[in-house]
Amino acid sequence: MKLGTTAGDIFDEKDIPNVFWEVEIQPGGSIDTAFTAPTEAGEYQVVCRTEGHIVSGMTAKLTVVANE
Numbered sequence: 001m002k003l004g005t006t007a008g009d010i011f012d013e014k015d016i017p018n019v020f021w022e023v024e025i026q027p028g029g030s031i032d033t034a035f036t037a038p039t040e041a042g043e044y045q046v047v048c049r050t051e052g053h054i055v056s057g058m059t060a061k062l063t064v065v066a067n068e
């Protein structure tokens, strides 16, 4: 999710503009992928969009730190 935004307990239509980057993976599948990290330091929420998965704990935090 974009910096300063969260999907709350349920990912829905209103959250779509707040998506920073996404990838689709089928159940049981795997994927090798890469993305360009945000340039703004901070803590970014990572969520699974599948219904019911946020409240089940399928979330993470991406911490971006400034280059010193």
Ligand SMILES: [Cu+2]
Pocket (backbone or CB within 6 Å): 048, 049, 050, 053, 058
């Ligand atoms: Cu999930």
